[in-house]
Amino acid sequence: MKPRDLTDLALRNLREAILRNVLTTLGVAVGVASLVAMLSLGVGLQQLASRRLSQSGLFDTIFVTPKNSFRGVGRARREMESDKPPRPLDEGARKEFEKLPNVIEVFPQIRFFTEVRFNNKPYATVVAGLPESSRNSGAFDGMQGNFFSSPTADEAILQIEFAKDLSDKPASLLGQAITLRYAERQAIPAAGDSSSAPSEASEGFSVVPKELKLKIIGVVETEPAAGYGGYGNARLLMPLDTASTLRAAQVNDLRDIVRGSTANKVTFPSLSVRASSPSKVEALEASIKSMGFNAFSLLDASKSLRTFFSVFDLLLGIFGSLALAVATLGIVNTLVMAILERRREIGVLKALGAADADVQQLFFVEAGVMGLFGGFLGVFFGWALGRAITFGTNVYLKRQALNPIELSSVPWWLILAGIVFAVLVSLVAGLYPASRAAKLNPVDALRYE
Amino acid sequence: MTDHQPAIRLEHISRHYSMGETSVRAVDDVSLSVPRGEFLALLGSSGSGKSTLLNLVAGLDRPTSGAILANGQNLARLSSLELARYRRNTVGMIFQSFNLLPRMTLEENVELPLRLAEVDRPERASRVREALERVHLTHRVGHRPTELSGGEQQRVAIARALVNRPQILLADEPTGNLDSATGEAILTLLRDLRDELGMTVVMVTHERLLAERFADRRATMGDGRLLEVTANPKGALE
Numbered sequence: 001m002k003p004r005d006l007t008d009l010a011l012r013n014l015r016e017a018i019l020r021n022v023l024t025t026l027g028v029a030v031g032v033a034s035l036v037a038m039l040s041l042g043v044g045l046q047q048l049a050s051r052r053l054s055q056s057g058l059f060d061t062i063f064v065t066p067k068n069s070f071r072g073v074g075r076a077r078r079e080m081e082s083d084k085p086p087r088p089l090d091e092g093a094r095k096e097f098e099k100l101p102n103v104i105e106v107f108p109q110i111r112f113f114t115e116v117r118f119n120n121k122p123y124a125t126v127v128a129g130l131p132e133s134s135r136n137s138g139a140f141d142g143m144q145g146n147f148f149s150s151p152t153a154d155e156a157i158l159q160i161e162f163a164k165d166l167s168d169k170p171a172s173l174l175g176q177a178i179t180l181r182y183a184e185r186q187a188i189p190a191a192g193d194s195s196s197a198p199s200e201a202s203e204g205f206s207v208v209p210k211e212l213k214l215k216i217i218g219v220v221e222t223e224p225a226a227g228y229g230g231y232g233n234a235r236l237l238m239p240l241d242t243a244s245t246l247r248a249a250q251v252n253d254l255r256d257i258v259r260g261s262t263a264n265k266v267t268f269p270s271l272s273v274r275a276s277s278p279s280k281v282e283a284l285e286a287s288i289k290s291m292g293f294n295a296f297s298l299l300d301a302s303k304s305l306r307t308f309f310s311v312f313d314l315l316l317g318i319f320g321s322l323a324l325a326v327a328t329l330g331i332v333n334t335l336v337m338a339i340l341e342r343r344r345e346i347g348v349l350k351a352l353g354a355a356d357a358d359v360q361q362l363f364f365v366e367a368g369v370m371g372l373f374g375g376f377l378g379v380f381f382g383w384a385l386g387r388a389i390t391f392g393t394n395v396y397l398k399r400q401a402l403n404p405i406e407l408s409s410v411p412w413w414l415i416l417a418g419i420v421f422a423v424l425v426s427l428v429a430g431l432y433p434a435s436r437a438a439k440l441n442p443v444d445a446l447r448y449e
Numbered sequence: 450m451t452d453h454q455p456a457i458r459l460e461h462i463s464r465h466y467s468m469g470e471t472s473v474r475a476v477d478d479v480s481l482s483v484p485r486g487e488f489l490a491l492l493g494s495s496g497s498g499k500s501t502l503l504n505l506v507a508g509l510d511r512p513t514s515g516a517i518l519a520n521g522q523n524l525a526r527l528s529s530l531e532l533a534r535y536r537r538n539t540v541g542m543i544f545q546s547f548n549l550l551p552r553m554t555l556e557e558n559v560e561l562p563l564r565l566a567e568v569d570r571p572e573r574a575s576r577v578r579e580a581l582e583r584v585h586l587t588h589r590v591g592h593r594p595t596e597l598s599g600g601e602q603q604r605v606a607i608a609r610a611l612v613n614r615p616q617i618l619l620a621d622e623p624t625g626n627l628d629s630a631t632g633e634a635i636l637t638l639l640r641d642l643r644d645e646l647g648m649t650v651v652m653v654t655h656e657r658l659l660a661e662r663f664a665d666r667r668a669t670m671g672d673g674r675l676l677e678v679t680a681n682p683k684g685a686l687e
Contacts, residue, residue, distance in 0.1 A: 353566065358533075441510075446548070
């Protein structure tokens with residue numbers, strides 16, 4: 001039979017037992033829907049996690065420290081005794097990092113312990129400088145107020161706990177001024193500056209108390225974490241450039257002075273090097289290490305995260321497929337019933353010259369059509385189910401005063417896969433009934449009442 | 450193939466069924482030749498093997514032994530696909546219970562063999578109309594079989610059997626479900642069509658009187674064997 005006649009005949013047959021076939025098709029739809037909904041949740045969660053994680057900078061950032069830090073006492077001493085002193089992590093190193101391929105940003109960690117005054121009351125806190133790229137880190141998505149208006153603005157974002165210390169109503173802090181008191185590092189001019197030549201030895205530095213007025217422009221709930229050792233404990237955040245112009249004395253300054261190796265040179269306790277994508281991190285990390293620095297990244301964690309989601313998707317897929325397996329049995333049942341009912345008709349078709357293959361194809365097409373309709377409906381149901389779950393979750397999150405999330409995601413490949421899978425499964429379900437119908441003896445079939 | 454060759458030749462045909470441990474000889478060593486254009490009636494009581502013999506000629510069943518020569522080929526040796534093609538192109542069949550598909554209109558029922566033969570749509574319409582004209586049923590083409598009388602349904606079945614222009618028309622108790630007047634009308638139609646189109650007709654019936662009136666020859670069967678073949682005197686109908 002020609003495909004058009006075959007389809008025409010199959011549709012006619014399906015229409016004939018409309019209720020049963022609609023129910024069977026709905027069974028397929030429910031199966032596909034459960035599969036699509038499960039996988040859409042898996043995909044959605046994975047997208048959510050990887051979006052958050054990549055925005056957070058955890059997986060595309062390399063954390064660089066000088067060789068002599070974070071080392072045990074013994075090892076440090078041994079290195080000190082080696083011929084080559086460890087390279088300082090200074091502005092020169094920073095420039096070199098910026099020139100490496102696939103680097104989009106290099107920024108220092110500026111954090112210092114200091115005192116802020118608000119309403120004439122002192123509060124001790126840790127201040128951290130925040131690079132402009134943190135704007136997209138996701139940590140500021142649901143903040144009160146705004147992100148810094150410019151990278152050099154005299155503005156501050158408070159963490160909610162700190163804001164609560166300052167005021168019972170954190171929201172009321174927005175727009176108010178806060179005074180930052182800090183110790184500015186000033187190089188000491190060489191001893192006997194007028195009479196004798198500057199000695200090679202370090203003169204060190206002095207610290208001078210200074211004040212800076214900052215405007216509170218935002219209150220953030222979650223802790224932004226750009227790089228490791230990030231700003232976890234910092235309670236007052238300010239633009240990185242503003243923070244670096246302060247020349248605030250930092251923890252490592254004293255150590256460097258004692259070592260006397262970097263007189264008058266600003267060094268960084270650490271630098272965060274951001275790669276254009278997590279896939280570039282490994283090579284970048286190796287070249288930074290070869291330059292004589294310590295480098296860390298969380299790439300391994302990202303790999304195991306991907307493995308986790310693959311397994312997660314697989315499990316969701318298996319649970320989703322269970323309903324489809326039941327639907328498959330429904331198709332087999334419906335078609336076997338149809339053979340019994342249409343036995344005589346099959347006999348007539350054969351008497352009129354239908355070959356076994358014609359009868360087989362007819363049943364196959366009927367199964368396929370049920371699968372196709374079931375697939376379309378199922379993808380729609382699955383999408384709707386995903387939306388409903390997302391909606392329900394967001395209602396719950398809203399009650400918990402949390403930001404809404406996109407929990408389910410139905411990418412085009414899932415739509416396509418859902419429909420193709422439904423048709424394939426239906427055709428497999430149609431295999432047995434179709435071959436049984438084809439093998440029906442026409443004489444027996446015609447005798448059947 | 451010449452016109453002198455018979456349309457159907459059965460050579461020592463047997464069809465045995467095994468029912469449990471016993472073997473039933475539904476058709477037992479039957480040899481018979483049916484010339485082209487003949488109207489042959491197969492007579493016999495229930496279980497005599499006449500329907501089994503008809504199914505063998507129709508290519509719906511295969512003989513246990515023997516040869517069935519029709520249209521120059523031995524049906525016993527054809528593959529199931531070739532047999533389907535033979536049923537589609539060489540024979541047309543009508544049944545006691547008409548066997549029209551109830552959810553199709555008359556037109557669609559008649560069109561069905563053309564669909565199976567993959568005839569193009571425009572040609573189908575004209576051939577369906579032609580077949581329905583031959584059985585005088587052009588006015589009810591859009592109706593469903595259940596809306597028609599028994600006689601009308603059988604006429605549709607005849608149109609369906611004719612639409613592929615077969616050389617052999619096989620009828621299995623075509624009047625069995627009809628009152629006698631309608632039955633006679635159907636057989637008159639069959640004979641007229643035979644005269645008009647020159648095809649060979651083999652009809653299974655248990656009504657001896659009708660067989661005598663309409664057929665050229667009568668073959669009587671009993672217990673699977675061919676008992677006698679009798680020629681009806683010409684003009685018996687009148």
